[in-house]
Amino acid sequence: MPALDRNAGAPLWMQFRDVLRGRILQGDFGVGTKLPTEAEFGEQFGISRIVVREALADLVRTGLIYKIRGQGAFVSARERDEDFVSTVLGFSDEMERKGLTVRTQVLEQELRAPTEQEASALELKDTDQVVALRRLRSVDNELRLLVETVVPADLAPGLHRTRLENRSLYELLRRQYGLRIVRAERWIDAVLPDAPTQELLGITGQEPLLRIESIAYGASGRPVEHYRALHRCQSSRLHVKTTT
Structure with a gap:
């Protein structure tokens, strides 16, 4: 051992x-x-x-x-279906559950004012700030996800200076800041990527992507994260479980 x-x-x-x-x-x-x-x-x-x-x-x-x-x-059994869109698990946690290796490259990480859309999603005032992240994620060395995330800066002080390469953001928020995601709203549609996105994700030719937007809420009911992701689905499926 x-x-x-x-x-x-x-x-x-x-x-x-x-x-x-x-x-x-x-x-x-x-x-x-x-x-x-x-x-x-x-x-x-x-x-x-x-x-x-x-x-x-x-x-x-x-x-x-x-x-x-x-x-x-x-x-547990591990499958190719991806369940993160219907759970409050983060992408890293859900992939690791299935025995897959996730790699994360941080493209941008900064403290700034929120956009109008971000302020609305996170219920922020014009004077508030957010920690903005742009990350490129791969699963078993296959480029899979380009995601832009914002978190209210007052909920995670110093996050813009924290090393996030190959780390789970949800685990960090939970362990370091006591922020536990309890529910989320998500919207999914299909889009064609622009040239910069194609280059980042290694796409050649026409390949539609799933665009996922999410607002995640903490135990207090306050929004703690807003993200927009572009997801490649050639070798996986998004799985959603519903209940009555």
Whole structure:
């Protein structure tokens, strides 16, 4: 078992989570496999059950594993369908749940005044500021998503100076700023990309993209994120689950 470093900057639960995630994605634990108990993991890694429990809870939240009351934790199935449009999981979390590797290149990251559309979506005043991000995202080395995101600056002070390469924005907002996304409104239509977008996404010829707009809300009911994304769907499908 890889040793956990008690002197590292990352907390033990996060180190253990990453080790376990890596073993699952490498196939050490197959789909449907029952995982060791919290006590067994604790003994193997020399950590407390509380540390194990927090790591497992995070893997459940991202969907990589699931729990059955009284029976334990099991490895989830991973599919090609993308569910992030119908959940409050971030794109990175949802892709990692399916065992895929996400890479994020930050093209722009700045503190500025919101546009009229952004101010309306986020219910901001003219004097408010936003942290604006423009990111290019790939899945298993396939360029997949170009996304422009804005977050109210007062909710995430210093975000415009935070390193975001290959990081999940939703996890950062949750862990560093206590912002938990509880619901979102999303709109989807089809568009043809312009020349700069084609170049960024490596598109040759005519290829329609799905344009996704989203407003995400925190537990207080306040909007905490607005994004507009252009999504390539050649090798995947967007999956939406509805309930009554």
